[in-house]
Amino acid sequence: QVQLVDSGGGLVQTGGSLRLSCAASGQTSSIYAMAWFRQAPGKERESVAAITASGGRTLYEDSVKGRFTISRDSAQVMVYLQMNSLNPEDTALYYCAATKSVILTMKDEWYDFWGQGTQVTVSS
16 A cells, blocks of 8 residues: 655745645555646546656646646655646645556546645635
């Protein structure tokens, strides 16, 4: 089993930045990739970005390309999401997720483990 704890959310003004963190523990050697998803009130959960545990490959949703950067530390037990140029449309509960499947994907059904979520609110 893998446990994920995400943190770093908060309230920020339009144009501001936040850095989300996700700490993985347990059988972290089984993780192939990790990702960030988000869910706004009244909307379906959507993908944001994904990264392989090796850090060699990343994927981004079009809406965050050029603004958000996903990264992981060398020990592969932390994943970060640097969010710049935030706007109110980025307001959501952000979740970290991890998959054991050998696939880098933005599809949530592939992810086995989930964090509890961290709230990001961007004021106009």
